Amino acid sequence: MLQSDTLKKRAEKARKKKAVLGEDIELEEFEREEPGEHEEMESMEDLPYKYKKDILNVGVEPTGKGRAGSFLQIDQSGVCTNCGTESVELMNMQDALEKHDWLKDYMWKAVAVDSDKYTAETALRESGGYFIRSLPNTKEIFPIQACMFIGSSDVAQTVHNIIIAEENSELHIITGCTTGSDIQRALHVGVSEFYLKPGAKITFTMVHNWAEEVEVRPRTGVILEDNSTYISNYILTSPVRTIQTYPTCYCQGENSRAVFQSILGGQKDSVLDTGSRTILTGKNSSTEMITRAVSKDQSQLYTRGDLIGRSPEVKGHLECMGLVLSDESSIYSVPELEGSATNLELSHEAAVGKIAEDEVQYLMSRGLTEDEAASMIVRGFLSMDITGLPPELAAETKKMLDLSLKGM
Secondary structure, eight states: OOSOHHHHHHHHHTTTOOOSSSOOOOGGGSBOOOTTSSOOOSOGGGSOHHHHHHHHTTTOOTTOTTOSEEEEEETTEEEEEEEOOSSEEEEEHHHHHHHOGGGGGGTTSSSOTTSSHHHHHHHHHOOOOEEEEEOTTOBOOSOEEEEEEEOSTTBEEEEEEEEEEOTTOEEEEEEEEEEOTTOOEEEEEEEEEEEEOTTOEEEEEEEEEOOTEEEEOOEEEEEEOTTOEEEEEEEEOSOOSEEEEOOEEEEOSTTOEEEEEEEEEEOTTOEEEEEEEEEEOSTTOEEEEEEEEEEOTTOEEEEEEEEEEOSTTOEEEEEEEEEEOSTTOEEEEEEEEEEOSSSOEEEEEEEEEOOOHHHHHHHHHTTOOHHHHHHHHHHHHHOOOOOSSOHHHHHHHHHHHHHHGGGO
């Protein structure tokens, strides 16, 4: 569904282009299912019981209770789209492009179509994903929920989402990405482009709960105009084969602000290569990038952060704290700061260590076993406060986090 020959040529040229970061994946090893393989449904309540349980684990409510709208994609098929508010547009990308001729002008502006083989693959398939748009001067209290679900083994799921917050609007999104409990191996590539107009605010909370042999390659770009705010909360604490993601925020507007908050738990032989980049060009723009990471078993975690200040009077802080719980696991913290203007404030803080023995001994003296004590310390370490959410959504996000941490 590429809208120009130029974009198509760029995508074709990048079909074999390896990503700069992360293990290379042979895309030909996965099946390219066509849209329409799964039947549409009126509501997520029509899902089989076992699938309902799977999506509940990533914060997606099948009944739609407490949600302004719902979107569900199974493999390559958009099967359910419901929206119960007049302040937000929600539809699959194909319908959105047919309805809004102007939407093509947003395609591949925040993420380059030829970034790597994964963006190229998504562009050349271009059939999955959602479109969300909050209308000007509206503030929707309840979140939109979206679920990317893989229900077939060895399938390649590609997604292209576009989210637009119009001027002075506020939008909250909960996205849960997961697989059926009987799925082992698959590929997920999710491209998301966010556009925040003057005075707009988006909070985007994403929970991943993949099967152990799933490969995951999200690609995200965010463009912020004057006085806009983007807050990203990302939670991954379940085993996965590999994930490599490095969302980039472009704080172009005056007083624009970007916040990344990530909670990572590496288990088994998972390889998590995650991070975020913010480019501050707008006057008085600012960013905070905070990560809590724990490695167990034989997992490898790479926590990256790139903070770039290109204008005077910008501020940014990058922070990564990690706990290594086994001799076979590792955490690599890679903070980068780049300043190319006067009168800016950029800082970073990183620390990787192990659980303090005196804390374990104290809890054991209160009747806990050593494993129970260690588990309690880990959950406390990862349970950082998620900022920027309305009280009701903050409480629900905390509940989602607690559920994700059960296996840690």
